[in-house]
Amino acid sequence: MDTIIKPISEFHIESFRRAFDKVVKEGKYFGSLDAPTLESFSAKVRKNIEDRNPHFVATHAGEVVGWCEVVRLNKPLFHHVGIFEVGLLPEWRGQGIGRPLITATLDAAFERGFTRIELTVFASNTRAIALYEKIGFNKEGELIDAVYIDGVFSNSILMGLINR
Numbered sequence: 001m002d003t004i005i006k007p008i009s010e011f012h013i014e015s016f017r018r019a020f021d022k023v024v025k026e027g028k029y030f031g032s033l034d035a036p037t038l039e040s041f042s043a044k045v046r047k048n049i050e051d052r053n054p055h056f057v058a059t060h061a062g063e064v065v066g067w068c069e070v071v072r073l074n075k076p077l078f079h080h081v082g083i084f085e086v087g088l089l090p091e092w093r094g095q096g097i098g099r100p101l102i103t104a105t106l107d108a109a110f111e112r113g114f115t116r117i118e119l120t121v122f123a124s125n126t127r128a129i130a131l132y133e134k135i136g137f138n139k140e141g142e143l144i145d146a147v148y149i150d151g152v153f154s155n156s157i158l159m160g161l162i163n164r
């Protein structure tokens with residue numbers, strides 16, 4: 001099954017929101033359980049486009065099946081830092097799409113002058129952690145009891161990628 005990786009555009013917003021909503025509803029990877037309203041979701045994507053934050057999507061037959069973004073921190077002393085996020089619909093995982101989606105986004109981030117890319121990942125998410133390490137992220141710390149799901153606390157891993 002072919003996918004195309006390209007920078008996000010306004011045209012993708014509704015489809016991206018559907019994909020995002022499905023992934024967050026799994027309740028295993030992100031802090032949210034629902035996508036924001038279309039209005040606030042659209043505003044965030046438009047701001048990424050306007051600010052030239054790297055934001056790529058993987059599409060199949062015109063539908064978004066995955067996304068990856070790096071959002072610049074909006075404070076002068078943190079201006080070199082980008083917060084990273086990636087996700088694929090469940091049926092599109094494990095097929096080698098994650099790596100090129102991530103590298104396209106990171107290449108754009110480095111071109112735009114980001115020198116530190118930062119993420120947190122649930123400690124249980126061994127697939128993502130393994131892929132991040134292969135790409136060059138380092139574990140920088142463990143956030144204890146950062147996540148609370150169904151009455152159980154678990155940890156998050158802080159990871160960083162430096163490109164100076």
Ligand SMILES: CC(C)(COP(=O)(O)OP(=O)(O)OC[C@H]1O[C@@H](n2cnc3c(N)ncnc32)[C@H](O)[C@@H]1OP(=O)(O)O)[C@@H](O)C(=O)NCCC(=O)NCCS
Nearest residue numbers: 029086087088093094095096097098099121127128130131
């Ligand atoms: C994390 C995610 C983006 C990875 O993308 P993917 O296309 O599924 O990645 P793949 O399964 O093809 O694996 C990529 C690499 O990791 C390796 N890998 C996969 N599962 C692994 C595991 N459990 N342990 C070690 N390595 C693993 C693969 O062998 C592959 O290596 P290669 O590129 O050297 O061949 C995707 O699985 C996803 O969206 N997961 C749910 C949402 C999520 O976790 N988002 C991140 C939140 S921080």
